[in-house]
Amino acid sequence: MESDTLRKHRILVLGANGQLGREFAHIGPSYEYCHFHFAAKSQVNIHDTSSLSAIMEEIKPDYVINCAAYTAVDKAESEADLCFETNAYACRSICEAVKTSGSRLVHFSSDYVYHSYNGFPLMETAPTEPRGVYARSKLEGEKIIRESGVPALILRTSWVVSSFGHNFVKTMLRLGREKSTLNVVSDQYGTPTYARHLATAVMDILLLTESEADKAELFNETYNYSPEGIISWYDLASTIMELAGLDCKVMPIPTSAYPTPAVRPHWSVMSKKKIRQSFDLETGHWRTGIRQCLEDLRAGD
Template identity: 45%
Template sequence: MKILVTGAFGQLGSEIRDQHQKYTADTFVFVDIQEMPLDDTQRVTEVLDEIRPDVIISAGAHTAVDKAESEPELVNRINHLAVAAMTDWAKENGKRLVHVSTDYVFQGNSSMPLKEDEPTDPINVYGLTKEKGEQAIIRSGADAVIIRTAWVYSSYGANFVKTMIRLMKERDSIGVIADQIGSPTYAKDLATAILTIVHGDKWKRGIYHFSNEGEISWYDFAVAIRELEGLDCEINGITTDQYPTAARRPKYSLLDKSKIKEQFGLSVPFWKDSLEEMLHKLNA
């Protein structure tokens, strides 16, 4: 099996790269902006024609949520039109696609864990373009699995965990948002899930949700990071209104993982266990 992975040097792409050597019977091709610029749909199709993968893992995206508000056309090309080009190619060539989407397709005003059939209603440019990418896949009828995830972090790249560690070492006190609820996702766990789905015998097209188990706020996440790292910075819980950003964020985006666990037989780690594992790797 030949597997093409986009976003090769992002958090998820890097975690897939760490694990791909377990699958000795497969050929993995990792591409990033140099090899396959996602803002150029013609080039996307050309690369797919050259490589001819059996499975596309669409892990690359424009994920700078606040910056997206000021460059909507670019974000749309990457998160929507490039995804449409990949899914059209997969459909025409009878190949499979795994596409990574986001909790940001939701409004964020629920109070119950979000199931896959919950109505989408994005509140920012990033979420809107990711929703359009999902819709392009569904319209195409391609043999595709869409996995929505949330609050992704890793030992690779820039993310909340690394930012918190840096700020806690630099400052005596910080404010962290306490009224946005969800569950973080260790990119390594998501990579494991994707590779299990691709190599298993339970493939079934559709939309699925994946994040680590548990329900916390960003404040709770920061407190856990402080505890596990043995830092003594004071952390103050603040409201979303006290920390204005260019893009609005969903207040509640806890994902229901029942469907992905039942369909693919996945076990989903608890968020704090995964955080501990990531920090151990980061400090090793």
């Protein structure tokens, strides 16, 4: 029989086919002390409590990393039930399953929960004023998890990009090849997060809270996670064109010139002090992540 200390950590990743889920699959093999199981929506639909229970029974995970989410921010305005079912109410079933199996949960939330501006990077204690269905569903998911009492690390992240799935970087690369000019919103500020760096940060936190007893209680908290730096979508688009060597001129426009069904926060700049200090974590600079993302895209990773 394997001893507790020698046993590999079992990690179940839900929503494994999304951009973040696929980043966990990409970095997984470098963590020899972990045994990952990746469950895409086709294997485990988080609305379905029986398939959740079955996978928990089969894998007996030490950690459940919930990458499953409804992320179509604009579509959510006309699909509120599905959005809330996925981002909020399914968290209840996940927490039940986590509680029954005695495992711990890692969950991702969003800068959208804040929607406030005080001129400074938003701390985790800043007021939450979610606007729009997606934003409200993400905050409700956080509340359900906290009320469940399960040990849960909740990471609020922003502007996630990856070499996998659909995201702003890939859209800009496509449009940059097709068009000579492009209008991009210049009055929404935030920080792009490379999903591979986020996945790596999660693994660093799991390792640290497992190996250092005095850090264990820090797991059960809510943290902001994005790199350093403050830019607009216009700045990001310009940087992508420059780094990719694309001859497409990016023009700044106000949000009012690009109306969308869901209202976006103008200020998505989050303070990372809490996560940096709690876990001695380097959050790096957004430019490093974007450069890395473009390199990984070129390499086909």
